[in-house]
Amino acid sequence: MSGSSPTIESRSVKIPAGSVTLLGDLTMPPRPHGIVIFAHGSGSSRLSPRNRMVADHLTRGGFGTLLFDLLTEREEAGDKTGRLRFAIDFLAGRLIEVTDWVVSLPVNLALPLGYFGASTGAAAALVAAVSRSALIGAIVSRGGRPDLAGGHLREVRTPTLFIVGGADTEVLRLTGPALARLGSPIKEQTIIPEATHLFEEPGALIQVSALAMDWFGRYLRPGLRM
Secondary structure, three states, X not given: OOOOOOOOEEEEEEEEEOOEEEEEEEEEOOOOOOEEEEEOOOOOOOOOHHHHHHHHHHHHOOOEEEEEOOOOHHHHHHOOOOOOOOOXXXXXXXXXXXXXXXXXXXXXXXXXXXXXXXXHHHHHHHHHHHHOOOOEEEEEEEOOOHHHHHHHHHHOOOOEEEEEEOOOHHHHHHHHHHHHHOXXXXXXXXXXXXXXXXXXXXXXXXXXXXXXXXXXXXXXXOOOOO
């Protein structure tokens, strides 16, 4: 006789961030190994199908996930020039507030936290990790723009993985020097051959998900600090 499968719980959440409220989706498996907070790229949102696919893979692997909107609907609609979407320090500040909110949750239970950032969200994750180095155990960047983190790169101490598409030549040109400047003693870059910036090629996001699972599995462990 087979038993019932453990239940994965998912709920919509509202996260206070200064004078605004950000919308998010929190998903928790039974007995999670940790919680991964997603920071999406410019022009995207918590509904990004690419991030949601990675998040689903992580959840089935035992990690809680939080996808949230870095900007409110009103901010997004009014940001015609992309000023806010590329304001990395501003976005990092939002991510820090969301991180502190996660820490305050009863469901957290002192679980280790990680960041998964895409495009500009990866830069925001790196900057936020400097301010919350005692909380963030690992960072994964998918097609990220770590160069936009600027001088904060040398202050990062969190184990960091850059995942870049082999055909994403513009980002590849930027991530190599950024990796060299990154202050973390544990840092790697993995290139997925023939993948472009959005990893839309067959099997590309599955590879991203597997790499992220491995990285978080290695470094999101209670009490593990670099």
